[in-house]
Amino acid sequence: MNILIVTPYFHPENFRINDFALEFKNKGHNISVLTPIPNYPDGKYYKGYGLFKKTREYFDGIIIYRSPLIPRGSGTNWMLGISWLSSILGNLLTSIFLLKKTFDLIFVFGPSPFTICLPAIFIKKIKKIPICFWVLDLWPESVVSAGNLKSGLIPKLLTPIVKFIYHNSDKILVSSKGFIESIVDKGINARKIEFFPQWAEPIFRPVEKRRELLPKIIPKESFKIMFAGNIGEAQDFPAILNAAKLLKSEKNIHWIIIGNGRRAEWVKNQIIEYGLQDYVHMLGRHPIEKMPDYYALADAMLFSLKDEYIFSITIPAKVQSYLACGKPILAMVNGEAPKIINENKAGYTCAAGDYKSLVDNVIKMSELDNSDLEKLSVNSLQCYINKFERDMLLNKVENILKNQIL
Numbered sequence: 001m002n003i004l005i006v007t008p009y010f011h012p013e014n015f016r017i018n019d020f021a022l023e024f025k026n027k028g029h030n031i032s033v034l035t036p037i038p039n040y041p042d043g044k045y046y047k048g049y050g051l052f053k054k055t056r057e058y059f060d061g062i063i064i065y066r067s068p069l070i071p072r073g074s075g076t077n078w079m080l081g082i083s084w085l086s087s088i089l090g091n092l093l094t095s096i097f098l099l100k101k102t103f104d105l106i107f108v109f110g111p112s113p114f115t116i117c118l119p120a121i122f123i124k125k126i127k128k129i130p131i132c133f134w135v136l137d138l139w140p141e142s143v144v145s146a147g148n149l150k151s152g153l154i155p156k157l158l159t160p161i162v163k164f165i166y167h168n169s170d171k172i173l174v175s176s177k178g179f180i181e182s183i184v185d186k187g188i189n190a191r192k193i194e195f196f197p198q199w200a201e202p203i204f205r206p207v208e209k210r211r212e213l214l215p216k217i218i219p220k221e222s223f224k225i226m227f228a229g230n231i232g233e234a235q236d237f238p239a240i241l242n243a244a245k246l247l248k249s250e251k252n253i254h255w256i257i258i259g260n261g262r263r264a265e266w267v268k269n270q271i272i273e274y275g276l277q278d279y280v281h282m283l284g285r286h287p288i289e290k291m292p293d294y295y296a297l298a299d300a301m302l303f304s305l306k307d308e309y310i311f312s313i314t315i316p317a318k319v320q321s322y323l324a325c326g327k328p329i330l331a332m333v334n335g336e337a338p339k340i341i342n343e344n345k346a347g348y349t350c351a352a353g354d355y356k357s358l359v360d361n362v363i364k365m366s367e368l369d370n371s372d373l374e375k376l377s378v379n380s381l382q383c384y385i386n387k388f389e390r391d392m393l394l395n396k397v398e399n400i401l402k403n404q405i406l
Contacts, residue, residue, distance in 0.1 A: 001029045001030070001104045001105060001401065001402070001405065002029070002030045002032075002102055002103045002104045002105075003024060003029055003030065003031055003032070003103065003104065003105055003106075003107055003401070004032050004033075004034060004098065004101075004103040004105070004106045004107070004120075004123070005017065005020075005021055005031060005032070005033045005034070005035075005106075005107050005108075005109065006033075006034045006035070006091070006106060006107070006108045006109070006116055006117070006119060006120040007033065007034075007035050007108070007109035007116065008035065008036060008087065008109070008111065008112075008113060008116045009035065009038075009040055009109075009111070010033050010035040010038070010059075010064060011038075011059045011064075012038055012046055013038045013040045014288055015109070015111075016109075016198055016199070016201070016317070017109040018059075019199075019201060019202070019390070020109070020394070020397075021033060021059075021062055022060060022062070023394050024394075024398070025060070025061055025062055027398065031062045031063075032062070032063050032064075032065065032098075032101065032103070033059075033062060033063070033064045033065065034065050034067065034091065034094060034095060034098065034119065034120075035064060035065075035066065035067070036066065036067050036068075036069035036087050036090060036091065037049050037050070037051065037053075037054075037066050037067070037068065037069045037071075039069065039071040039072070043071050043072040043073050043079075043083075044071050044073065045071060049066075051068050051069075051070070052068060054066060055067075055068075055094075065094055065097070065098060066094075067087070067090035067091045067093065067094035067095075067119075068086065068090040068093070068094075069083065069086050069087045069090050070082055070083050070086040071083060084113055084115070087113065087115070087116070088115050088118060088119075091116065091118070091119040092118065092119050092122060094119070095119035095120075095122050095123050098123060099123065099126055099127065103123075103127065103129055104129060104405045105129055105130050105131075105132060105401055105404055105405050106120045106123060106124060106129060106130070106131045106132070107131075107132050107134070107401065108120050108131060108132070108133045108134065108169070109134055109136070110133055110134050110135045110136055110137065111136045111137045112137045112139070112142060114137070114139040114158075114161075114162060114165060115161065117131070117133060117165045117168075117169070118165070120133075121164075121165065121168045124168065125168075129405075130170035130171070130404045130405065131168065131169045131170050131171075132169070132170065132171040132172075132173065132400065132401055132404055133165070133166075133169035133171070133172050133173065134173040134175070134196065135172060135173065135174050135175065135179055135183070136175045136198070137314075138179050138182055138310060138313065138314075139158055139162045140155045140158035140159055140162060141182065141309060141310040142310050159186075162186065163186045163187065166183060166186055166187075166188045167187070167188070169192075170192065170404055171192055171194070171400060171404055172188065172192055172193045172194070173193075173194055173195075173196035173397070173400070174193060174194070174195055174196065175196065175197050175198050175314075175315060176195075176197070176313055176314050176315045176336050177195050177336065178312065178313025178314065178315075178335060178336045179313060180193055180195075181313075182313070194400065196393065196396070196397055196400075197315060197320070197387070197388055197393070198315070198317050198320055198388070199320055199324075199388050199389065199390040199393050199394075200317075200320040200321040200323070200324035200325075200384070200388065200390070201288065201321070202390060203288070203289060203291075203292055204291070204292055204295075204320075204321045204324040204325050205292060205324060205325060206292075206296070206325055206326045206381065207292045207293060207295075207296050207325075208296065209296045209297055210293050210296070210297070211297070213293060213294060213297060214297055215281055215283070217278065217281065218254050218256070218281060219252075219254070221252075222252050222253065222254045223252055223253050223254070223299050223300075223362075223365075223366040224254050224256055224297060224298050224299050224300075225253070225254070225255050225256065225298065225299070225300050225301075225302050225330060225362060226255075226256040226257075226258065226294065226295065226297070226298035226300070226301055226302060227240070227255070227256070227257045227258070227259070227301075227302045227303065227304075228258040228259055228291060228294065228295070228301070228318065229258075229259045229303070229316075229318050230259055230260075230261040231257065231259050231260060231261035231262070231263050231264040231267055232261040232262050232263055233262070233263060233306070234305055234306055234308075234311065235261075235263070235303075235304055235305065235306075236304045236305060236306045236332070236352065236353060237263055237266070237267050237270075237304075238270075239304060239332060239352075239353050239354075239355040239358070240255075240302070240304055240332070240355070240358075241267070241270050241271070241274060241276070241280070242355040243332075243355040243356075243358045243359050243362065244274070244276055244279060244280050245274045245276065246355070246356070246359045247279075247359055247362060247363075248274075248275070248276060248279060250363070250366075251279075252366070253279065253362060253366055254279055254280075254281065255276075255279060255280040255281065255302075256281050256283060256294075256297075256298065257280065257281065257282045257283065258283050258284070258285070258286060258291075258294055259284075259285055260284065260285040264282070267282065268282060291321070292325055295321075295322070295325040295327055296325070298327060299328070299365075299366075299373065300327065300328045300329065300330045300347065300362075300365055301318075301322040301325075301327040301328070301329050301330070302329075302330045302331075302332075303316060303318055303319065303322070303329070303330075303331055303332075303333065303337075304331070304332040304333060304352070304358075305332075305333040305334075305337075305352060306352055306353065307334060307351070307352035307353045308352075311333065311334065311335070311352070312333075312334040312335030312336070312352070313335055313336055314335070314336065314337070315336050315337050315340070316337060319337055319340065319341075320384065320388045322380070323346065323380050323381065323383050323384035323388065324381070324384045324388070325381075326377045326378070326380050326381035326384075327377065327380055328346065328347045328365065328373060328376035328377055328380060329341050329346055329347030329348075329349075329380065330347055330348055330349075330358065330361055330362060330365065331347065331348075331349040331350070332349075332350050332351070332352060332353070332354060332355070332357075332358045333349070333352050334351055334352045337349075340383065340387070344379055344380070344382070344383035344387075345375075345376070345379045346376060346379045346380040346383050347365075347376055347380065348361035348364060348365055349361075
């Protein structure tokens with residue numbers, strides 16, 4: 001197949017679509033990519049790139065067409081809006097030059113912003129080829145939640161655009177079953193929607209512990225809870241730190257935070273204010289290649305999301321990476337993710353924001369003997385193999401795409 005991938009992010013930015021593209025290239029398919037100039041996550045051009053620099057390049061035999069984009073910079077609402085509009089216009093402009101190319105199908109990788117699909121629809125209309133849209137973020141729900149916009153102009157403006165995108169997609173893949181109801185409610189036939197979850201990058205697997213990575217302040221025999229990822233509003237760090245504060249007297253329990261984000265400085269300050277410096281440790285951001293080594297040091301992996309509708313129907317990508325490394329999971333979240341953990345006995349869960357129940361679960365897990373903790377680890381890894389294993393999912397989506405062009 002000649003496949004055009006349309007995506008808001010691509011190599012050297014680190015997203016699942018890189019793995020998808022490389023695997024399909026290795027399967028013998030011809031892959032082209034339409035994507036903006038790389039600038040995620042820092043909101044500035046990567047070294048060697050610019051507004052009109054490196055607009056065409058190759059990545060391991062895959063041709064990449066780079067569209068112009070104004071980076072979001074510090075991330076103010078004003079700059080986010082400018083960046084978003086520049087991305088739409090840049091992709092539409094670049095898509096004109098792709099009309100002379102031959103493609104069998106367009107595959108759209110769909111985290112935010114959703115509008116990445118608009119140039120794909122433009123190409124579809126001209127060239128009469130199908131679109132397969134992989135939905136990883138639900139609009140306008142995620143925009144409403146992120147901006148605390150319960151009502152108003154923005155949701156009203158976005159909903160018709162979202163409906164237009166869905167109606168012009170020939171196949172819709174959803175990363176969470178919780179997305180299906182919202183899409184059907186927008187007038188989409190459920191028969192063209194299919195569940196297709198994310199997988200973990202191949203580097204995520206159980207590895208031997210490298211204890212030298214641990215700061216000396218963390219006792220080797222302590223019960224270590226690790227959070228890895230974005231430190232933002234959505235992750236509900238006030239609730240996490242409230243749990244840590246309640247467990248301050250439990251000297252054997254230590255919290256490790258790996259990552260960065262808008263709330264990182266606030267978290268640092270709260271740790272000091274609560275007097276948690278001896279028990280809550282921020283290790284900063286590390287390359288993804290190092291993450292399995294850090295995961296191996298944890299007795300349990302933690303994830304938390306606020307009590308918002310969009311988060312209750314989402315399966316965060318970190319769930320798959322935690323499972324792939326065979327780690328017991330402590331989750332403070334509603335909806336789809338805890339269903340997976342509970343059904344597969346891969347850890348303990350509680351409702352979003354319920355830090356007192358998180359405390360109970362931490363104590364319960366920390367008191368397990370080694371054999372019972374190992375059972376949770378085995379269940380976690382087996383869940384990944386059965387439901388999210390990379391090759392199984394990529395073979396599945398290859399068959400889906402072939403059926404679209406028959």
